[in-house]
Amino acid sequence: MSTLSLLAPAKLNLFLHITGQRADGYHELQTLFQLLDYGDTLHFNLRQDAQLSISPAIAGVAAEDNLILRAAKLLQQYSGCNLGADIQIDKILPLGGGLGGGSSNAATTLVGLNHLWQLQLPLHELAQLGLQLGADVPLFVEGKSAWAEGVGERLTALKIPDCWYLVLKPDCEVSTLQIFSNKQLTRNTSPITIAAVFEEGHTNDCEPVVRALYPEVDNALKWLSLKTNSRLTGTGACVFGQFADQASALQVLNELPAELTGFVAKGVNQSPCHSKLGL
Numbered sequence: 137m138s139t140l141s142l143l144a145p146a147k148l149n150l151f152l153h154i155t156g157q158r159a160d161g162y163h164e165l166q167t168l169f170q171l172l173d174y175g176d177t178l179h180f181n182l183r184q185d186a187q188l189s190i191s192p193a194i195a196g197v198a199a200e201d202n203l204i205l206r207a208a209k210l211l212q213q214y215s216g217c218n219l220g221a222d223i224q225i226d227k228i229l230p231l232g233g234g235l236g237g238g239s240s241n242a243a244t245t246l247v248g249l250n251h252l253w254q255l256q257l258p259l260h261e262l263a264q265l266g267l268q269l270g271a272d273v274p275l276f277v278e279g280k281s282a283w284a285e286g287v288g289e290r291l292t293a294l295k296i297p298d299c300w301y302l303v304l305k306p307d308c309e310v311s312t313l314q315i316f317s318n319k320q321l322t323r324n325t326s327p328i329t330i331a332a333v334f335e336e337g338h339t340n341d342c343e344p345v346v347r348a349l350y351p352e353v354d355n356a357l358k359w360l361s362l363k364t365n366s367r368l369t370g371t372g373a374c375v376f377g378q379f380a381d382q383a384s385a386l387q388v389l390n391e392l393p394a395e396l397t398g399f400v401a402k403g404v405n406q407s408p409c410h411s412k413l414g415l
Contacts, residue, residue, distance in 0.1 A: 234370030243276030
């Protein structure tokens, strides 16, 4: 095999609690990650030399900061592999949206090149490697919707009941650093158990701060709340609502005001990337 195309799926945080802050500045979290059957697509073409390339360039992201290239170089160095790849990306997930696009791209690169280069590294080893690139990367490497603790890296795969989501993208980009450094952010929410996770009422601790700083997000949540229970994913900017079927979600999508864009996606318990590779 010399070519491979894989979906790098988006994620939603169905809730997000911040239960403490560590000495290194990182926050202790509890969250439920829902993978979607929607995301960017990465196309890998094998090279017999060790060269790596990515196209097209992602607007606003310097080449040295591109998580796809960083993941590929990290895997090369870790494995001692002398093969390379030309990588193309069909980018549809927004930057700063809280959908995990960059982390998913990095993880899909690790999983895809592990397959293409025939390295046969186990997923748990790739997940540990991916943690160097970001706290959400192990989720996408493991490829299962999951309960998460720690900084988001301690994962327990969960089966989430089937449903559809309408995801809205307000016209702004939220700074995760700005939200987590905000003095108004709740940092002492009482931990809950996995058994309690599907009960109603668990919210996103970042939402009040994001709503106060980004009126576009506040307006999107207000609009969607007229149709269904609306929530923020991650630190935003994207917000989402849950629906029992695709038709109901599409109906609300068709009613969107001009200042909002969005998409409808199905929640999945296994990443489409992993399903394709038989992992």
